[in-house]
Amino acid sequence: MEEKQKAKHQILYLLKMYGPQSAAELAEQLQVSPMAIRQHLQNLKADLQVTYEEDRRPLGRPVKLWQLTERSADLFPNAHADLMVDMLQNVEKLFGASALEKVLAERAKQQVETYSQVLAEPEDDRERGDRQSELGRRVRHLAEIRDREGYMARAIAREDGSFLLVENHCPIQTAAHTCQLLCHWEMKVFQTLLGPEVSVERVEHIMEGDRRCAYAIALNPKRPSIET
Structure with a gap:
């Protein structure tokens, strides 16, 4: 059995x-x-x-x-879905949409701080590698973090030199259905972590009926920084 x-x-x-x-x-x-x-x-x-x-x-x-x-x-894991939905709804009901935005911005800020500690490496190691390999390292580490958080994530190197960050599961999907700002701030977290010289584009989205979420990531020196 x-x-x-x-x-x-x-x-x-x-x-x-x-x-x-x-x-x-x-x-x-x-x-x-x-x-x-x-x-x-x-x-x-x-x-x-x-x-x-x-x-x-x-x-x-x-x-x-x-x-x-x-x-x-x-x-598959669903990160305390009902509790998270109730909290988001209560914040908006009691304090308004602007308060909800502040809560999500603070969550994103904490994610950036936590992820940055894992993505960081000694300065001398950075100097030895080129920008492309450094981006690949950061995307792989980001995928490892998200995988541990239940997103069933992996990083894929593409033939054109870009990368695909794939998340096969969304442990906050129930909450995201209620508050789609969560997805908006997830994008900002990725963009902030990878920096202004990197393009991050969501090319598949569970909320839009796709099987998974996927992000195309590539070097783009002309891309402006996104502030959180």
């Missing part, structure tokens, strides 16, 4: 991290038979945690691409 539960959790994790996949692709990653994976997927489907869409290809039969359902979101 424990092995079956472990396999199910591994499947859910892979679908969360890497998006829709076929049973064969999942089987290859987990080093088990496609038949075993299909059995697990059918059980997960019966529990309404996964579903599939058929990918019709020029040759051969359609391929089932399995993906998570909205119900599966409850299986």
